Amino acid sequence: MSLHFESQSDPYLQPARACQIRRGVPADADLLARFATRTFIDTYGEYNHPDNLHLHLSASYGVAQQQAELADRRIATLLAYRDEQLAAFAQVRCGEVPACVSGGAPVELHRFYVDRVWHGHGVSQSLLAEARRAAREFDAATLWLKVWERNPRAIAFYTKCHFVDVGTADFFVGNDRQTDRVLALDLRGNRAIAAT
Ligand SMILES: CC(C)(COP(=O)(O)OP(=O)(O)OC[C@H]1O[C@@H](n2cnc3c(N)ncnc32)[C@H](O)[C@@H]1OP(=O)(O)O)[C@@H](O)C(=O)NCCC(=O)NCCS
Numbered sequence: 001m002s003l004h005f006e007s008q009s010d011p012y013l014q015p016a017r018a019c020q021i022r023r024g025v026p027a028d029a030d031l032l033a034r035f036a037t038r039t040f041i042d043t044y045g046e047y048n049h050p051d052n053l054h055l056h057l058s059a060s061y062g063v064a065q066q067q068a069e070l071a072d073r074r075i076a077t078l079l080a081y082r083d084e085q086l087a088a089f090a091q092v093r094c095g096e097v098p099a100c101v102s103g104g105a106p107v108e109l110h111r112f113y114v115d116r117v118w119h120g121h122g123v124s125q126s127l128l129a130e131a132r133r134a135a136r137e138f139d140a141a142t143l144w145l146k147v148w149e150r151n152p153r154a155i156a157f158y159t160k161c162h163f164v165d166v167g168t169a170d171f172f173v174g175n176d177r178q179t180d181r182v183l184a185l186d187l188r189g190n191r192a193i194a195a196t
Pocket of ligand 1: 043112113114115118119120121122123124125145146147148151152153154155156157160
């Protein structure tokens with residue numbers, strides 16, 4: 001396994017090395033599908049009707065879907081390990097950008113999930129530092145994301161990491177239309193991105 005340790009000079013990294021992070025490959029599809037399904041249910045299961053949850057999970061987190069995403073050169077998938085167990089994953093994705101994101105060269109932080117046993121232990125900071133690095137490798141100047149408006153912990157985390165609220169976007173869990181906040185981060189030195 002090829003492991004990458006984050007630079008101690010990164011301002012988002014806590015003093016201790018929080019985790020080991022590597023790039024995902026298609027052979028990780030089964031592992032990632034199971035982990036992504038579990039962490040999505042942990043986060044949002046109680047807020048969604050089981051039918052909508054099932055529709056969303058089967059459309060987004062099946063093994064074939066994960067295999068395709070892991071093979072997609074426009075997506076960087078990051079797998080974070082603690083104690084040799086998968087503890088978190090993130091995906092940085094080049095693609096469509098909502099109109100409310102005005103920063104230059106935007107790339108999306110498409111998925112960002114830490115296993116709940118590792119919340120508050122610095123894994124998220126290390127993973128975000130690596131996601132920023134992956135975005136810069138896509139020549140991004142702006143990292144943007146969507147987060148459910150009723151996910152206060154995630155919004156607090158991103159705000160702490162200097163993301164700025166720039167608008168809203170729809171998000172569908174099955175047939176249920178929900179509202180996400182759209183947040184953006186200037187990768188060229190945390191300059192504030194104007195909210196619209
Ligand atoms: C969102 C996530 C990545 C953040 O990682 P984390 O390790 O939990 O983040 P941290 O503990 O460093 O920061 C969370 C902050 O929210 C605060 N917080 C916790 N619960 C909160 C709540 N209900 N309301 C507001 N703030 C809250 C914490 O106190 C902390 O702030 P502090 O460091 O100033 O005390 C992680 O919680 C996670 O993976 N959650 C489930 C998946 C998810 O929601 N992903 C985001 C999808 S867009």
